[in-house]
Amino acid sequence: MKRTISKIALSSATLLAVTLSSPAFAAEGVHLDGSQLSLLWPLPFVGILLSIALFPLLAPKFWEHHFGKVAAFWAFAFLIPCAAVYGLPITAAELVHTGALEYLPFIILLLSLFVVSGGIRVAGNLVGNPATNTAMLAIGTFAASIVGTTGASMLLIRPLIVANKERPRNIHVFIFFIFLVSNIGGSLTPLGDPPLFLGFLKGVDFLWTVESMFAPMILSSAILLALFYALDSYFWTSEGRHHRESHTLRHVDIAGLHNVLYLFGIVGAVLISGIWKAGIDVPIGFGLVMPLEGLVRDVVLLVLAFMSLRTTRRNIRIENAFTWTPIQEVALLFAGIFITIIPALAILRAGKDGHLAPLLAFVTAPDGQPINAAYFWLTGLLSSFLDNAPTYLVFFNLAGGDPHTLMGPLYKTLLAISAGAVFMGANSYIGNAPNFMVKSICEERGIKMPSFFGYMAWSGAILLPLFLLITVVFFR
Secondary structure, X not given: OHHHXXXXXXXXXXXXXXXXXXXXXXXXXXXXXXXXXXXXXXXXXXXXXXXXXHHHHHOHHHHHHHHHHHHHXXXXXXXXXXXXXXXXXXXXXXXXXXXXXXXXXXXXXXXXXXXXHOOOEEEEOOOOOHHHHHHHHHHHHHHHHHHHHHHXXXXXXXXXXXXXXXXXXXXXXXXXXXXXXXXXXXXXXXXXXXXXXXXXXXXXXXXXXXXXXXXXXXXXXXXXXXXXXXXXXXXXXXXXXXXXXXXXOOOEEEEOOOHHHHHHHHHHHHHHHHHOOOOOEEEEEOOEEEEHHHHHHHXXXXXXXXXXXXXXXXXXXXXXXXXXXXHHHHHHHHHHHHHHOXXXXXXXXXXXXXXXXXXXXXXEOOOOOEOHHHHHHHHHHHHOOOOHHHHHHHHHHHOOOOXXXXXXXXXXXXXXXXXXXXXXXXXXXXXXXXXXXXXXXXXXXXXXXXXXXXXXXXXXXHHHHXXXXXXXXXXX
16 A cells, blocks of 8 residues: 555656646756757657557456556657767756646645545445436535635546436546536636646736636536536436436445645645745756745645545445546546656747648737637647647647736737637547546546546537537637
8 A cells, every 4th residue: 555655656656746836847958949849759659558448358358457667658759869869968858847837736636636536435325317417516516616626526427427327328427527517517707727827827817817717617518417417417328217206215334534725735735826925946867947836735735635535434436436546547547648748849839830730830820910710720720639738738828828918918819828728628538637537536436437538528419519600609
């Protein structure tokens, strides 16, 4: 158990830095020049994406036992050529930057939320009928803006699994859960989703997100909840469920409620780390530094996770079917993703000088004015496969990077970037970290979730028409 926790602590620390800490690190250090990179360099990133998509279908047994080795293979497929062409110092600097400043804090946040939420047991005879499921999705959608998409997802996914475990057709419940709770629900505050928190760190007002994102979030959520209720009602009826069963009052008990305090402690630690500026930087090598507030935040998160493990009765986690497998899988796969994504982000950061310049040219009209619909779709589509937090920053800076201008004359441009990064993270399992966590937990509990491409068939059929409507209403 101790070995497992230490492994997870190390991996979980790498996943949240991109989300929360990237803009907080003052020193630039030595980096790859994206203007000098060809489009061959992101091929290992494409390779790991295809591995995640195809191996579970074509070689499930191999994938189950060796997914960590596959992730490592693709990571070295980038690191070794990078060291050979650009030298060990630059390769090591990129690895340290990605590992210590981006991946490590990110995983620490996921780990703390995973552990704390796993100590809250919702028990009873709750039945996942259409009304109950829709209510749980609605609650989770709004909770995501308070405790974050990851916090809300980890808190509510297990009760939803228990409520629907007896239903023969339940996959749609968890797909809509990813759409709403793991993504769109985090639209209303900087605490909701990593891209919005980065915008807050860049100077976007805390309340700007609430005021500006409210209308697109409410419209999207209302349409998805209505569609879910209709679809779930159809499946419920086709399963031959009785009218009486669907309306019977149910009894619910909650154990481990003290973990809610730890949950709010996590939210507070993340928020304070973005507001408090200690002015003290800790060198980590290669010209890179980490601010004291970032270190303090990560220590607090680990302490809260440890306290949750120590103060929660063991039987609560046993009854919750809590294991370390989901966080281990996410930690290993995202370690590979974060390493192989380095050249893709470097090319994007190069802007007009990089090989992805034709894509970036789509967001600017001949007269120099931003094309808001293009910002929405390009930010969103890249956020579907790249991490949505750094993608947000790329387009934030491409639009000028001045928060006052973006909240003023370029209001719709910032709205397009924000909505694209948050909403379209739902397009694939890797668009936002909670997506893969939810998939892993569901599969561990015996629910056969769609494959990588199977999920995208659902998201394409449901979300793309919705995003077209959002474009017409808000960004035309």
